[in-house]
Amino acid sequence: MKLNTTLAVSALALVAAAPAFAGGLSAPVIEPVVTPVVVAPVIMSNNWTGAYVGGQLGYANFNVDLDNDDDDDDDDDDQDGYNVGVYGGYLYDLGSVVVGGELGYTRVTLDSDDDDVDDTDLDVLAISGRVGYDAGAFLPYAKLGYFNASNANDDDDDDDNDATGLLYGIGVDYALTDSFLIGAEYVRHDIDEIGDTDLDDADIDASVDTFSVRATYQF
Numbered sequence: 001m002k003l004n005t006t007l008a009v010s011a012l013a014l015v016a017a018a019p020a021f022a023g024g025l026s027a028p029v030i031e032p033v034v035t036p037v038v039v040a041p042v043i044m045s046n047n048w049t050g051a052y053v054g055g056q057l058g059y060a061n062f063n064v065d066l067d068n069d070d071d072d073d074d075d076d077d078d079q080d081g082y083n084v085g086v087y088g089g090y091l092y093d094l095g096s097v098v099v100g101g102e103l104g105y106t107r108v109t110l111d112s113d114d115d116d117v118d119d120t121d122l123d124v125l126a127i128s129g130r131v132g133y134d135a136g137a138f139l140p141y142a143k144l145g146y147f148n149a150s151n152a153n154d155d156d157d158d159d160d161n162d163a164t165g166l167l168y169g170i171g172v173d174y175a176l177t178d179s180f181l182i183g184a185e186y187v188r189h190d191i192d193e194i195g196d197t198d199l200d201d202a203d204i205d206a207s208v209d210t211f212s213v214r215a216t217y218q219f
Contacts, residue, residue, distance in 0.1 A: 066203075
């Protein structure tokens with residue numbers, strides 16, 4: 001009887017301990033590994049393709065060096081003034097690069113240092129090509145072209161005194177909206193000839209610089 005009682009007590013102990021063993025043998029809980037999501041930066045771009053028209057206003061400077069080999073500046077002429085103009089053109093967006101062409105008319109008014117001499121007004125017609133970089137809402141660009149400048153104060157219609165040459169410059173446009181742009185531009189007009197006179201042969205340097213703010217509407 002004593003042996004049976006011992007066996008019965010042991011069996012009851014094993015039954016009571018079974019849940020504890022079962023809990024101890026349960027599979028461990030594994031936390032899932034969270035992989036961070038990397039979002040690539042979004043580079044904003046703007047479609048600059050289209051025709052445009054606009055106007056400009058700014059500062060102008062006319063400089064003449066009558067003798068490149070002479071350090072004496074007595075023969076130099078430097079006049080300041082302002083410019084106002086209109087322009088139109090077309091741009092084509094190739095992706096990162098934007099190319100186009102532009103036609104422009106600018107009235108350059110130069111103040112004379114002599115009170116007895118009237119101000120000089122130049123009518124400048126220009127054609128140029130543009131190459132820029134699509135930087136989102138900004139379009140920095142360079143331009144190169146050809147110009148013809150005539151003296152608007154000259155009563156004669158003779159164009160023998162017209163100044164011609166190459167122009168080059170840099171600028172930047174900013175898109176306020178899809179259609180309206182504002183910008184700034186610097187252009188140098190190097191005068192190669194006045195009428196039939198080649199300024200290089202005459203040992204003369206002459207140029208007109210313009211610094212302008214621009215407002216543009218793009219179609």
